[in-house]
Amino acid sequence: ATRVGAAPSAAPIDREITIRFDANVAPGLPWAFAPVERDLTIKVGATSLAHYPAANRSALETHANATYNVSPPQAGAYFVKIQCFCFD
Numbered sequence: 001a002t003r004v005g006a007a008p009s010a011a012p013i014d015r016e017i018t019i020r021f022d023a024n025v026a027p028g029l030p031w032a033f034a035p036v037e038r039d040l041t042i043k044v045g046a047t048s049l050a051h052y053p054a055a056n057r058s059a060l061e062t063h064a065n066a067t068y069n070v071s072p073p074q075a076g077a078y079f080v081k082i083q084c085f086c087f088d
Helices: 073-078
Strands: 016-020 031-033 039-043 054-056
Touching: none
Parallel strands: none
Antiparallel strands: 016 039, 031 054
């Protein structure tokens, strides 16, 4: 499972990892939602920020919950979430 931390790692190591981002919207939810960058290469232990613009394509107000996961599940142990997954 993905871990939650209060602070980033002390220092990244000199090894890189490429993270691929995805986005899914529940059936029937009229939203446009996708990552700005599909892939991001960072040093192991470094912090990074991913942006996901979301747009309501309906003329009505909609509500939904945002969640995140790491796949495959075994990789989740190597990720530490230090900030919320939230929208403005």
